[in-house]
Amino acid sequence: MSISTFVKKLSTAAIAVTVIVLGIGAVAQATVLTFDDIAPIPDNDRIPNGYGGLNWDNFDYINGSNTALSLTGYDNGRVSGDYVAFNGFGDTALVSDGIFNFNSAYLTAAWNNGLSVTVEGFKSGATLYSKTVVVDTTQPTLVNFDYLGIDELRFTSFGGVEPDYLIETGGSGTQFALDNFTFNEKVTSVPEPTLLPAILSIATVSAGSVLRRKQLKQS
Structure with missing residues (x-):
């Protein structure tokens, strides 16, 4: 040579x-939140702030394997384990932190087939991303968001029609089930240009x- x-x-x-x-x-390794490693409960409770290093506003977690929830999206939306997250009372729910990347999640309508879920990504109050997906109660839908460099997620659900086979359960509303929430931790600083x-x-x-x-x- x-x-x-x-x-x-x-x-x-x-x-x-x-x-x-x-x-x-x-490079930051992706984290998958399954909601199965919070304190086990027979029914539902609020997701505590700090779970996964994130802040949770109006997000509960529920044991979808409860027989009373059979055939609902809480049951059918379970991707891993028994627990899923959901938006309390069907209202808007938030996830926030410093800066993070939101990769993907599984969404399932809890009660209404044809439920619309709008997921917005913000940074310092400015909207960087927005996507609306339509989901049913029968199975979870994997949605790849790829929202980069955000500090807040806003989930808003609306519409849909409750199917006949769920009317007998006595429940209704625009809640959605959320499972396997995948995100990247805050991006670690890189060496200074100098x-x-x-x-x-x-x-x-x-x-x-x-x-x-x-x-x-x-x-």
């Missing part, structure tokens, strides 16, 4: 190492040392 070719390969390697080092801080010359300098010095050793061996 010629010296010039060797130098080119070392330079490419140095750049690659720099990119990797700078990128490490930006560190880039230093990293490149270290990589260059290392490459130079290798080159000198190679030259000595060939002399």
